[in-house]
Amino acid sequence: MITIIAPVIHRRVSIVAVLGLLGAVAVAPSAALADETENAPPAEPAKVELVLDVSGSMKAADIDGKTRISVAKDAFNTVVDAVPETTQLGIRVLGATYGGDDKAVGCKDSQQLIPVGTVNKVAAKNAIASLQPTGFTPVGLALRGAAQDLGTGGSSRHVILITDGEDTCAPPDPCEVARELAAQGTNLVVDTLGLAPDEKVRQQLVCIATATGGTYTAAQTPNELTDRITQLVERAVDVPAAAPPVAVTGTDVCEGAPTLTAGIYTDREKFEEHRFYRVVVAEDQELRASVSVALDRPLQRDYGVLLRAISTDGRELVRGTDAGSGRTDVLSTGLRYSGAYAEAEEKTDAERVVCLAVSNSFAAGAGAATAANAPGMPIELSIDVVDASPAPDAPGLGRGFLLLLVLAVSGLVAGLLAGWLTRWWVATWREN
Amino acid sequence: MRVLTVLGGAAVVLGLAAPAYAAPTPTTDTEVTPSPGAQTVTKAGTNFNNAAVIDAGQPVEVDAATGEYLYWSFAATAGQVHDIAATVTLPPAASRTGDQAWTVEVFDGLRRRQACVDGVQSPVAKTADASVELRCTLRRVRSWAEPWSGDPLPGTYYVRLSITEMPEEDLGQPAKVSLLVGATNEGTSADDGELAAPLNPVTKAGAVNAQPSAGPSGAASSSSSAEDEEWNWDWLPSLPKFSARWFWTAGGGVLAAIAGVVGFALTRRPRVVVR
Numbered sequence: 001m002i003t004i005i006a007p008v009i010h011r012r013v014s015i016v017a018v019l020g021l022l023g024a025v026a027v028a029p030s031a032a033l034a035d036e037t038e039n040a041p042p043a044e045p046a047k048v049e050l051v052l053d054v055s056g057s058m059k060a061a062d063i064d065g066k067t068r069i070s071v072a073k074d075a076f077n078t079v080v081d082a083v084p085e086t087t088q089l090g091i092r093v094l095g096a097t098y099g100g101d102d103k104a105v106g107c108k109d110s111q112q113l114i115p116v117g118t119v120n121k122v123a124a125k126n127a128i129a130s131l132q133p134t135g136f137t138p139v140g141l142a143l144r145g146a147a148q149d150l151g152t153g154g155s156s157r158h159v160i161l162i163t164d165g166e167d168t169c170a171p172p173d174p175c176e177v178a179r180e181l182a183a184q185g186t187n188l189v190v191d192t193l194g195l196a197p198d199e200k201v202r203q204q205l206v207c208i209a210t211a212t213g214g215t216y217t218a219a220q221t222p223n224e225l226t227d228r229i230t231q232l233v234e235r236a237v238d239v240p241a242a243a244p245p246v247a248v249t250g251t252d253v254c255e256g257a258p259t260l261t262a263g264i265y266t267d268r269e270k271f272e273e274h275r276f277y278r279v280v281v282a283e284d285q286e287l288r289a290s291v292s293v294a295l296d297r298p299l300q301r302d303y304g305v306l307l308r309a310i311s312t313d314g315r316e317l318v319r320g321t322d323a324g325s326g327r328t329d330v331l332s333t334g335l336r337y338s339g340a341y342a343e344a345e346e347k348t349d350a351e352r353v354v355c356l357a358v359s360n361s362f363a364a365g366a367g368a369a370t371a372a373n374a375p376g377m378p379i380e381l382s383i384d385v386v387d388a389s390p391a392p393d394a395p396g397l398g399r400g401f402l403l404l405l406v407l408a409v410s411g412l413v414a415g416l417l418a419g420w421l422t423r424w425w426v427a428t429w430r431e432n
Numbered sequence: 433m434r435v436l437t438v439l440g441g442a443a444v445v446l447g448l449a450a451p452a453y454a455a456p457t458p459t460t461d462t463e464v465t466p467s468p469g470a471q472t473v474t475k476a477g478t479n480f481n482n483a484a485v486i487d488a489g490q491p492v493e494v495d496a497a498t499g500e501y502l503y504w505s506f507a508a509t510a511g512q513v514h515d516i517a518a519t520v521t522l523p524p525a526a527s528r529t530g531d532q533a534w535t536v537e538v539f540d541g542l543r544r545r546q547a548c549v550d551g552v553q554s555p556v557a558k559t560a561d562a563s564v565e566l567r568c569t570l571r572r573v574r575s576w577a578e579p580w581s582g583d584p585l586p587g588t589y590y591v592r593l594s595i596t597e598m599p600e601e602d603l604g605q606p607a608k609v610s611l612l613v614g615a616t617n618e619g620t621s622a623d624d625g626e627l628a629a630p631l632n633p634v635t636k637a638g639a640v641n642a643q644p645s646a647g648p649s650g651a652a653s654s655s656s657s658a659e660d661e662e663w664n665w666d667w668l669p670s671l672p673k674f675s676a677r678w679f680w681t682a683g684g685g686v687l688a689a690i691a692g693v694v695g696f697a698l699t700r701r702p703r704v705v706v707r
Binding site: 214383 | 603626
C-alpha cells in the first residue's frame, strides 16, 4: 500500500506518511497490552489473624522480669498502633475464659476477640487490656477457629500464633490440624512464636510452621517479640504479585490427564507417586513449566524432584531435575520445550499434546510415623506457553584478523593475476 | 601514505569494537558496592511467590530468625554478570549450641538452580563465629540458549538465603542479614540470538481445559493459496543487525581492494628493465 502511494506524492510528504503509519503500528500493540493488564481483577486484600495463648502459664514472669502475658499485650498494642488502616487484621485468643479444671470444657475455650477486618484501634486495645491468663491451651482448636475466621477468600491468609506452652488438649494434635488446614488448599500460612525456651513447645511450633510453610521464632526479649510480630504482619499484608493458584489433580498416566493452559496450579503428590498433566504446544510455541514441591514434613536427608516432558507416544522430550540434602523449604525445577523441534507436519491439537510428569524421591524421615504419606506434599506447578525462540542463523558477516588476512591475500592474488593477464594481453596485442 | 591512513582508521574502528569481546574479569577480589543513592530494602519474602523485589546495587538490611528461608528476586538482562554478597550477623554465640551451614542459592525465572562460578556459596559458621559471609558470582546472562540447556537467560532471578544444617535447638533466634546484588554489564554479541520472552514467573491463575480439540491447530503455520501467488522475497538475505562484524567485513573489503591494486602494480615491468 505504502509503496504504491509513495511515488505519486512528494517524497518528503511520503516519508512523513510512512513515519506516521509506522508510529500507528508501533502504538497499537502496546495499547492493547495495557488494556489486558488493566482488565485483571483487583487483588483481594491479604488477611491476618493473631492468635494469642492466654492460658494459665502465661502468668510466669520470665521475660526480662515481666510476665509473658504483659509482654505479649505490649507487643499487641504496638502492632495495633503500627498497622496501616487498610490491613485486614483479627485477634483470637485461647484459654482466656475458663478457669476451672474440667479439661473437656477448658479445651473448647477459644474465642475471636476482634473479627478480621480493618482495625478499630481503641476497641482492639481495650479488648487486649481486659485479657487475664486463666485456662488450658487448645492450640489445635484455635488454629481451626482462625482458619474459619479468615474465610476462604483473600489472596493470602496468615495466622500468627503466639504461645508459651505445649498443647494440653491433644487430640487433635495441633501439627496434624495445621497439615489438614494446609491440605485444604486455601493458602493458609501459620507463623509461630514461642515465648518459653522449652523443647517440646519448640518441636510442636516448628512442626506447625513447617506444615504450612510458615516460620518459627523463639522470642526471648520484649523488643524481639514486638519487632517480630510487626515484621510478620508486614510480610503477611504484602500481597504477592501472583494470583492464587488453581487446584488441579494430576493422573498417574498421561492418558486422560487434565489439560492445562498458561497459569499457576497446585496439587499434592505422595512419596513415589507420579502426577501427569497435559499441555498443547503449537509448532511455533515454547512451553515453559516449573514445579516446586514444598517439604512440609520431616524427611530423610537426601531428596530430589524430577519434571519430564513426554510426547504422547512415550518419548521423553526434555527433563528438569533438582536434588538436595539437609534442611530446605521447597525443591523446585523447570524446563523449556520448543514445539518447533517436533516433526513439521499438519497436526491436530490432540497430536500436539505434551505430557508433563512430576515425580519425586522423598522418603519419610525418622520419627515421622504420624507424618504419613497422605495428603501428599504440596506441589506448585506453573505453565507458560510463549513464542518459540528459534536458533540464531549463522551470521552473514565475518569478523577477526583471519578474515582480514584471507581477504587481503585473495585481493593480492586477484591483483597479481589481473596484472599478469593484462601484461600477456598487451604483449600479444603488440606482436600482432 | 594514504594507504597508511586508511589502515590506521580501520585499526581505530577495530580497536573500538574489540573491548566488547574481552574475556570476563574475575570478580572475587572486587568489592560489591551499592549504587549511589539506592534505597535500602528492609524486607524479604518467605517463598518464591512473595520474594521481595530488589534492584542490582540496592542494599538489603533485614532482621531474620535462624532457620528461616529468605527470598529476594531481581531482574536480569542479557550480558549482565551478577555478584551476590551477603553477610549474616549471627545470634550471640552463648545461645548457640552448634555449627550452622548457611547457603545462598540462585534460581532463574523457571526456578531452575543456577550455578555459582565463584565465591563461597555455602560457608559453615562455627559456634564461636559472630558473623558469616556468603558470596556467589553467577555466569554471564546469555541472550539466547537452546531450550534444553540450563544457561542463564534474561528474566527474573531468585536468591534464597537459608541454613541447610543446624542444631534444632538453635531455631528461631534473631539474626541480621545484609545482602547486595551487584551487576556488571559485559555485553553480548549481536549473533547470539534472542529470546522471544524473558523467563519471568507466571502470575495468572491457571485454567484447566477440556479435552484438546481434534481440529487443526490454530497456531500452526498456515499457507493459504493467496500467499502462494504473490512474489516470494524470502531468498533475499535479511540485513544483519548493526554490529562490529560490519566494520570487520567492510574493512576486509577495503584491504582486499588495496591488496588487489598493489598486486596489479607489482606485475608492471619496472621501466629500468625495459630500457
